[in-house]
Amino acid sequence: MxxxxxxxxxxxxxxxxxxxxxxxxxxxxxxxxxxxxxxxxxxxxxxxxxxxxxxxxxxxxxxxxxxxxxxxxxxxxxxxxxxxxxxxxxxxxxxxxxxxxTHHEARSQFRFLRLMPDSDEPQVTDKRVIELKRLRAPADIARQLGMKSGDSVVYVKRVLAFDGVPTILEELWLPGALFKALTLERLAEYKGPMYGLFETEFGTRMIRATEQIRAASADADAAELLAVEKSSPLLCVERVSFTYGDKPVEVRRGLYVTNRHHYQNELS
Amino acid sequence: MxxxxxxxxxxxxxxxxxxxxxxxxxxxxxxxxxxxxxxxxxxxxxxxxxxxxxxxxxxxxxxxxxxxxxxxxxxxxxxxxxxxxxxxxxxxxxxxxxxxxTHHEARSQFRFLRLMPDSDEPQVTDKRVIELKRLRAPADIARQLGMKSGDSVVYVKRVLAFDGVPTILEELWLPGALFKALTLERLAEYKGPMYGLFETEFGTRMIRATEQIRAASADADAAELLAVEKSSPLLCVERVSFTYGDKPVEVRRGLYVTNRHHYQNELS
DNA sequence: GAGTGGTCTAGACCACGTA
DNA sequence: ACGTGGTCTAGACCACTCA
The missing domain is CATH 1.10.10.10 (Winged helix-like DNA-binding domain superfamily/Winged helix DNA-binding domain)
Structure with a gap:
């Protein structure tokens, strides 16, 4: 002892x-x-x-x-x-x-998903992984992850729908060294919060993140995947998540449809 | 004693x-x-x-x-x-x-203005009050302020420019009873944060706020005042501010141009 | 009943700001 | 030198959980 x-x-x-x-x-x-x-x-x-x-x-x-x-x-x-x-x-x-x-709790979800339905009441979340592949980190992603340009990263693209309505289109970049074993199947079949998966299966716990929010217009790809008109206004949310030691381990870029949802923030 | x-x-x-x-x-x-x-x-x-x-x-x-x-x-x-x-x-x-x-501090500003320049470095802020008038509270504003529809409110419309570039168009609604004495001149001439003025001159200190963020398209009015194309994507930020006792005392709706700025948020 | 976190106290000394 | 907040200790009892 x-x-x-x-x-x-x-x-x-x-x-x-x-x-x-x-x-x-x-x-x-x-x-x-x-x-x-x-x-x-x-x-x-x-x-x-x-x-x-x-x-x-x-x-x-x-x-x-x-x-x-x-x-x-x-x-x-x-x-x-x-x-x-x-x-x-x-x-x-x-x-x-x-x-x-742990991220395996209802309580933890709200901290990292700030998009709320305008009218309360629970909604069914549906997650669809569109793409998962390894690639060499582009310069900007590498910089944000504290890696060298060209280092291996895992790229994920997915769509989240609430009550059947596609609402979030997001892309993720994760350090290849940590998430080598991540597969589309594993991610698609996983029930529960993604950060719970990362924490349990990859030993990487997200403890903090920063987000930069902008307004954007839907391009053709986003319009199709989110089932909105081209040029519709979308919320563009870029997140960098950090694990212990303030080490960046995720870059995430989301496009949010805010017709029936809003990004909720508390200033205190 | x-x-x-x-x-x-x-x-x-x-x-x-x-x-x-x-x-x-x-x-x-x-x-x-x-x-x-x-x-x-x-x-x-x-x-x-x-x-x-x-x-x-x-x-x-x-x-x-x-x-x-x-x-x-x-x-x-x-x-x-x-x-x-x-x-x-x-x-x-x-x-x-x-x-x-007190709101009369640099430190306090960041808490309530989350729009940051993409490239750091200080910038000159220019405030222009477009309109200030008394009116009867519309139903939705009254509800958010905990008043009765038709009660007196003070309405303010103004534009904020950074380094000469118009960036924020916002409208405010304040309870008439508290802000009866607020005039366009007083607001226009006041140097420093608006909440500092409210605190010092009107005995109302904002201690907390909630914000709901959506994406929107510039209408004709916003496009002109912000000097952007009509239908440009804008960040739409609706704030309700509270004073002691969790009493709502301000509704604020802002349209932000996010070409050279972004809404910064920390998830922790 | 035993163990854990939650509250409360009293007193000590340290670090800082001001006179 | 003095007063303020900041840290640290030791010991007490309370409220909760579970066996």
Missing amino acids: SSIPSNPSSDPASPSAAAPGASPTAPAASSPTFSPLYQQIKALIMQRLQSGEWKSGELIPSEVELGNRFKVSQGTVRKAIDELAAENLLVRRQGKGTFVA | SSIPSNPSSDPASPSAAAPGASPTAPAASSPTFSPLYQQIKALIMQRLQSGEWKSGELIPSEVELGNRFKVSQGTVRKAIDELAAENLLVRRQGKGTFVA
Whole structure:
């Protein structure tokens, strides 16, 4: 038990006082990149998540247990976990414990699909994969994925329909190294959220994304696939998703039909 | 000094134990709407904000002072303030104190204007008010503002240009009762963010908003005012803004030209 | 009843800003 | 030097879950 953290403070048997920095004694140089203890704990927990030691959906050790392992008080672990829960990396459940967040939940869907029906009420989602192939990354995609132009990527094109009405046409680019094994069959037959598949089968969990939204006109291809008039206005959403360590692992370009749906955003 | 909170626990001179609920002794009925102490403190602080006792930009009492007033420990006040800071109602500044948030800051702008230039770098913003008038609220606006159809509202129509290029055409509806004194001159001459004006001159601070985004085609009016071709694709952004108590106080409909700009969103 | 997260307290020291 | 928020600790009890 008790893999002592890489935290340099090796002998904190008598935690009489604060001394938050790395080394208990010397404050060292004037500004030696200095972080609170709970931030260090947070980083250590994040390491466990990134390395896959604690997998999505799993229960992690209790606060007191982590406090013992890391030689800090429960309160300090608590503050670290609080922040990770606020960032949706962990989920706390009173009486049960703290779990690694997962995309296999209704709750997670809303975070990454912001297109909502104008009139509420659930709707049947139908997913159709049009194309899946390997190709060499174009310059712009490579740049966004932090790869070199020409590196292998997996390309996906698909259409989502709600209640039978085609509404989203999207293209995805994924790093070839990570998603080598992704096939059209696997993707087409998979029930549930795509990010759930990525997380479970490819060990890649999306934790954050940025989106840039523009207005566009339907070209011939989009018009046909979305069953709208050519030149109809469409919402153009370009997303870059990141996994642990802020590493970009997906570029997604979607065209949304917004006649009966809208992109919902909360400013707070 | 020391206006004791409306908190029923009137005599907590000996705070030996927890006893968080409303009444120290009786847990009373089975589920008598029960909230943690720090939530009650949060509500009390929010009252002071809503009533205008602590105004935007002002320094509020220190954590220890509030702890004394409310007869709770500093840690409990701290947790209440933490949440209010997370909601952007308060701003903490180490060494100085805690302040009521204000829209008179660069930081606040980004929260409510999500349209960004494709290529970074600052740009000169030019605001032109086209029209300002009182009118009777149409049914849909009234509904969104929680008013009765036909109630008085202030209507504003304006164009924003960046580096001389007209980019945003927007219409606003504001409750007449609150914004009776708003004139075209006052709005046109005002330097700085509109929400800053509303906060300072009209005692109405926007703390939250929801936006619904769709794609649209420029009609004749929009095409002329934005200097684009008729039927050009535009981003259509409908916002409802809320003040304290989740009271809606603004409806805003914007048409954005997204040739050199994009709506930026973070999914996290 | 045992274990977990959730709340609350009291006191200590640190880092920052100002005088 | 002083007051503020920021961090850390230790210990208490509460609320929830499950065996």
